[in-house]
Amino acid sequence: MTRSGFSPGSLAEKVLAGDRSALGRAITLIESGKSEHQEQAHAVLDRCLERPRGDSFRIGITGSPGAGKSTLIEALGLEILKEPRNRLAVLAIDPSSTRSGGSILGDKARMERLASRQEAFIRPSPSSGHLGGTSPRTHEAILLCEAAGYNIVLVETVGVGQSEISVEAMVDYILLLMLPGSGDELQGIKRGIMEIADGIALTKTDEAPAKSVANSRSAFASALSLLPKKHPGWSPSVIPVSSVNGEGIAGIWKDMRRFRSVLGENGLFEENRKKQLDKLFRSQVDELLLKAFYANAELRSSLPAIAAAVRDERVSPFSGAKRLVESIIRSPR
C-alpha cells in the first residue's frame, strides 16, 4: 500500500483513467527521497507501461531567467490545446538555489489561463540541488503524465548549461529561448546550449526595436549554420515571438509538428526514444547497484573508520576506497 492508502495497482488504474490527483500523487511518490516511495511509484509505472500507449511528443523549453519561459509556455500551451485531441502536461522545474534553498519562480499562478484548462496539467517540481536543471525524477514524471493520457509534455528548465544536457536525455525537441539584443549570440558560452537546440525562439519581440530583433535573428541563424547538425535532416529555425501580441506562437508549434513528422519519417524520432530509454535503464541499474552495496552490513561497519582515516590523511582516498571495496568483493579476474 502506498502512503496515500492506495495499492500500486489501484493507483495505476486511476492514473491510466486520467485522474489528475492520482497523477499528482504518483509524481510525488517518484520525487520522494524515500526509496520505498520510489519503489511504489515504479510499481505504478510498470503497471502503466504494460498498457498500449498512444503517440506522445516531449518538448524541452529552456532559457535564462527573464527570457520569458512562463509566458511563452502559457501562450504555446493554449495554441497546442486549440487541437481538440491534445492534452498537455507542463513539468516546470523550480530552480531552487543549491545553497540558499530559495526559489525564484512562483507556481501555477505564473500560468493562470493555462492552469484553468481541464486539458492541461501543470506541475512545478523542485530541482533539489540540481542547479536549474531537471530533477533526477523528471523522466519518470514524463512517463507518468503520458500514462495519464497527456500526449504533449512540456519540460521547463533554466539555461545554465548542464541542465540542458540532462533534459536532452528525456525530450524529443528542445526550444531555446533568447532575448534579442542580449548579446548572448556573441558569447561562446551559449554554444553548448545552442548545439542541442532544435529551434530558437527570440522572445519579447514586442519590447525590442525591430532592427535589434532582425540583427539577433541573423546572428543566431549564422551561428547555427556553423554548428554541427544535431539531427540529420533537420535545421533549427530562429523564430521571433511575442507572448503579449501572439506573434510567432503558432509558427513555433508548426515548427515542432514539422520536426515530429520529419524525424518520424526518417526513423530518428523512434531511435532517439530508444536511446533515452536505454540511458534511463542504465542509470536505474547504477542506482540499484549502489543501493544494494551500501546496504551491505560489512560495508556499513567498515566505512566510518576508513572514511575517518581518509579525512585525517592517514590513508589516501584511492587506497581507502580500494580497501573498502575489496573487503566485500573479490577482485574480478
Add this chain to the structure above:
Amino acid sequence: MTRSGFSPGSLAEKVLAGDRSALGRAITLIESGKSEHQEQAHAVLDRCLERPRGDSFRIGITGSPGAGKSTLIEALGLEILKEPRNRLAVLAIDPSSTRSGGSILGDKARMERLASRQEAFIRPSPSSGHLGGTSPRTHEAILLCEAAGYNIVLVETVGVGQSEISVEAMVDYILLLMLPGSGDELQGIKRGIMEIADGIALTKTDEAPAKSVANSRSAFASALSLLPKKHPGWSPSVIPVSSVNGEGIAGIWKDMRRFRSVLGENGLFEENRKKQLDKLFRSQVDELLLKAFYANAELRSSLPAIAAAVRDERVSPFSGAKRLVESIIRSPR
C-alpha cells in the same frame, strides 16, 4: 610498470623530486580512460601522499568565455611568482564541446610569459564531455601537482553553472571573473555562481568607461550582500582589474592571501579540505563498486538481453534494472 616504462615507485620518486615531465606523465595516466592507467596513477599518488607535504593553496578561476581568464591567470601567476618561495601549477580545463569535440581555447601559447618561467607548470586538460567543467580527474591532478612541489594551484573553468559546483569540491578559493556592464549582474542566472565565489574580479577595466565599472562594482557588491555567506567570517570583495595595465592584480593576490589567513585561523580552511577529501573518497568508492559490478560475469551475460527488452519497450527500465540487479545480489533484508 607504467606504459612509460617506469614503475609507480620510480615515477612517484621523480614526481616528488619535481620532475616536470614525470608530473606530466602521471597526470596523463590519471586522465587516461583505461583503468589500468588510473590504477598506476593512484599507486603513484598513494606513494606521493605518504610523504609529509607543505602548505598549499588551491584557487579556482571561473567566468564566461571572453571574460579574460587566460590573460588574468598570466598576470596573476606572474604576481604570485614574485614571492620567491612560490611554485605555481595551472590546470587549464579545455572546454571541448560535448557534441563537436572541438576546442575553443588554445594551449600554452595563451600564457606565453608564464609558460616560460621555470617555477610554473601549465597543463591544459580536456574536459571530455563535462561541459566547460572540471574533468573528473582534476582533483587527482591537483594532488599530483602539490606532490611535485607546486604550492599554488590555479584551476581554470568556464562559467556554465554545474562546473563551478564541481570545482567548488576541489579548491579553497573561487575567483569569479565578470565583465563590467555585461548585464550579468542583473540576471538571476549568475546567482548560483555568485554564491560560490570568494572574490569577484571585474575584468578588462581598461576597455570600459570608468562609470560603467563603478556601476557594475556597486551592483555586484549589493548583490553579494543579499546572498548567504559561503564562509562565516569572509565577505567576498569586488575588485576591478586590468591584465593590460596591471590594475588590481596585486590586490587580488592580496585578497586571496587574506582569505587563506582568515580561514586558516578560524579552522574553516582545514575543515573544508577534509570535506573535499571525503567527497573524493566517496566518489572513488562508487566508481570502484560499479566497476566491480560490471565486471561480474553473470551481470555481463544477462545485461544485453534485458537492455534490448527495455529498448523495445517489452520491459520497463525500472523492472528491467531490478531484475538485473537482483539476479546477482540478494535483496538486503
